[in-house]
Amino acid sequence: MTPIDGGVTAAQGFRAAGVVSGVKPSGRPDLALVVADAPAGAAVVTTTNLVKASACLLTERHAADGTAQAVLINSGNANVCTPHGAEHTRALATAAADHLGVAVEDVLVMSTGVIGVPLPVGRILDAMPTLVDGLAPDAGPLAAEAILTTDTHAKQVAFEVTDDAGGRCVVAGMAKGVGMIEPAMATLLVVLTTDAPLAGPLARRLLTGTVRRTFNRISVDGDGSTSDTVALLASGQAEQPPNLEVVGHALHAVCADLAEQVVADGEGASRVAAITVQHAATEAEAERLARAIATSLLVRAAIHGADPNWGRILMAMGSAGVAFDPRRVTVTCAGITVCRFGVATSFDRGQAAVAMDRPLVEIGVDVGSGHARATMLTCDLTPEYVRFNAEYTT
Amino acid sequence: MTPIDGGVTAAQGFRAAGVVSGVKPSGRPDLALVVADAPAGAAVVTTTNLVKASACLLTERHAADGTAQAVLINSGNANVCTPHGAEHTRALATAAADHLGVAVEDVLVMSTGVIGVPLPVGRILDAMPTLVDGLAPDAGPLAAEAILTTDTHAKQVAFEVTDDAGGRCVVAGMAKGVGMIEPAMATLLVVLTTDAPLAGPLARRLLTGTVRRTFNRISVDGDGSTSDTVALLASGQAEQPPNLEVVGHALHAVCADLAEQVVADGEGASRVAAITVQHAATEAEAERLARAIATSLLVRAAIHGADPNWGRILMAMGSAGVAFDPRRVTVTCAGITVCRFGVATSFDRGQAAVAMDRPLVEIGVDVGSGHARATMLTCDLTPEYVRFNAEYTT
Missing domain, CATH: 3.60.70.12 (L-amino peptidase D-ALA esterase/amidase)
Incomplete structure (x- = not known):
């Protein structure tokens, strides 16, 4: 190609x-x-x-x-x-x-x-x-x-x-x-x-x-x-x-x-986040979980702050209407495992913040319940997005 | 009382x-x-x-x-x-x-x-x-x-x-x-x-x-x-x-x-919006429409800007999964009718902006299809919300 x-x-x-x-x-x-x-x-x-x-x-x-x-x-x-x-x-x-x-x-x-x-x-x-x-x-x-x-x-x-x-x-x-x-x-x-x-x-x-x-x-x-x-x-x-x-x-x-x-090029965006949910029961469930994470304001604000705030990721998943066991969930931010089997790992916050301060951040979620996967792309939520859409009549 | x-x-x-x-x-x-x-x-x-x-x-x-x-x-x-x-x-x-x-x-x-x-x-x-x-x-x-x-x-x-x-x-x-x-x-x-x-x-x-x-x-x-x-x-x-x-x-x-x-007191909020949907077919549908409006980032950013952006309100309603006829919808912002039967009225934008620049803004939506109503409260989306949640690990 x-x-x-x-x-x-x-x-x-x-x-x-x-x-x-x-x-x-x-x-x-x-x-x-x-x-x-x-x-x-x-x-x-x-x-x-x-x-x-x-x-x-x-x-x-x-x-x-x-x-x-x-x-x-x-x-x-x-x-x-x-x-x-x-x-x-x-x-x-x-x-x-x-x-x-x-x-x-x-x-x-x-x-x-x-x-x-x-x-x-x-x-x-x-x-x-x-x-x-x-x-x-x-x-x-x-x-x-x-x-x-x-x-x-x-x-x-x-x-x-x-x-x-x-x-x-x-x-x-x-x-x-x-x-x-x-x-x-x-x-x-x-x-x-x-x-x-x-x-x-x-x-x-x-x-x-x-x-x-x-x-x-x-x-x-x-x-x-x-x-x-x-x-x-x-x-x-x-x-x-x-x-x-x-x-x-x-x-x-x-x-x-x-x-x-x-x-x-999303309004106000400073970086893209690729949210991949894997080992879900079905592709539809993987997509629903990934979408719930990708549309959470708190997750998107955390991505803007290069903050590996996995608690917000689990919170968003819990509202997605998909059954899963939080005790089997593993979360990676920019390749660093920040949550394993539903509880915090002892990762270095400073190192994670540096790894996430990039134009493209990969967030990985392993649900541990099947073989399906889906990736959603979103951008970070920035003060510029709000300013733009408050001041500009579309 | x-x-x-x-x-x-x-x-x-x-x-x-x-x-x-x-x-x-x-x-x-x-x-x-x-x-x-x-x-x-x-x-x-x-x-x-x-x-x-x-x-x-x-x-x-x-x-x-x-x-x-x-x-x-x-x-x-x-x-x-x-x-x-x-x-x-x-x-x-x-x-x-x-x-x-x-x-x-x-x-x-x-x-x-x-x-x-x-x-x-x-x-x-x-x-x-x-x-x-x-x-x-x-x-x-x-x-x-x-x-x-x-x-x-x-x-x-x-x-x-x-x-x-x-x-x-x-x-x-x-x-x-x-x-x-x-x-x-x-x-x-x-x-x-x-x-x-x-x-x-x-x-x-x-x-x-x-x-x-x-x-x-x-x-x-x-x-x-x-x-x-x-x-x-x-x-x-x-x-x-x-x-x-x-x-x-x-x-x-x-x-x-x-x-x-x-x-x-919502994080970063500068004003409250009370979104009332009336004349819906059922209370559940009125609530779904009101919730779709209240959770739209574009609507909430417009409320921050005191912008009577009713196009965003109809857009949000259209994604709510509720059947309604856009040609029967009337929208008021702070008491001013900005959209009647699905099309713009000739309202004064400056006057509307002044009316909306208050601690509590009432948004009214008349669906024209029944007798049910519901009100959702939300706050405006502000740059402060994003800044706070990007910089503060919760």
């Missing part, structure tokens, strides 16, 4: 663009487009939040037949809980389809930003010709820039993969975070592309399984957005694509990479 | 004491005792956390017969996940029983403080004679002081109530918070006393119902402690007690008052 440049357009058969439409008051780029040369195999996963963006609803309908050709994304306004939300979303899809000369049912739409403010749809429609004119096979980075909200930098990745029989393809993607992040069978805004041939049903199966173990295992603030959407488009332009297993691995690698980028 | 002085000993038939035993490194009072003149009607509710303090387990056993005579409380060490926890808890109960000359089965024990550090049980046993010598009918405030951990001040209350027939009693209580606070059928450490006559089963029924709607409807950080315990002791010494309904109202008032004191 080789990392390559180019972001979401690194795969054959895709062009992208990113421009300023004027939705963001800051005047930064806020409108992006990713287009396949021809209708592509497609699958999407969107938020399970009951309050759902009209863009999510339209995107689900348009991807239901397993094909799509374009993804239009605006940032700066989520078009959620607005009087004419659905109408505006339709207008965006129709305008993109007209300018591109593609079927409107093959256009997916994503919107992110403030909730409850009417979308200035006219500005986006006015910018559409410039956006379409700007489409280029090397403009992935521009698109990745234009979908950001409170992110501090663009998130993109591309891998070239090969198999033993000489097969070769590219899987690529871009994402935006970085607040209201605890996806549930869905996540943030993510566009994934590949030149491997994946028909709709296959794309859906691959995407669903991958999202479950990557984007659905991250948490920035425990809050789940109303706009989360991941879309996968497969152009099929790879000359000799590799076997499906290799494609699946690459898709997982791209999603895991983007998921970690989102957590690392 | 008349507020009176004296805290937990304001009711007839109780004495209390609070001393320094040396468990707290700070040298502040850390050992408290509340004693009834004779075996009293008693009930307890303890944490549902799977990792449970040995004090909770002993207290449940000793209160199971519906009588108790003493409550021994140490702060500074929770005696949870320690090698000889159960043994040490038994030693405390036995020592208290011996010094008081009461049955060991009538002694309840509560411990709060750091998790995973062996309890310096010797210091507590050494302090026991001084503690028992200090027992006095006016020492409620000393006991309330000795049970604190990260609280900034003592929490106590007492009400005298009367009925039309000349009945009269006192219901009183003391509590400590103020981190790891989101009780589930249990809460913090609370001792409630009354001179009304309540046999065990009646005390249990009253207590369970009251806890459900008071202490179980507060959240400071969404984390549920391993030591939460509420104990109610009824001495029956009131000469002419009022009818049961009046006693029940007073008990509710005492618990609601202590619950609000705990939230107001």
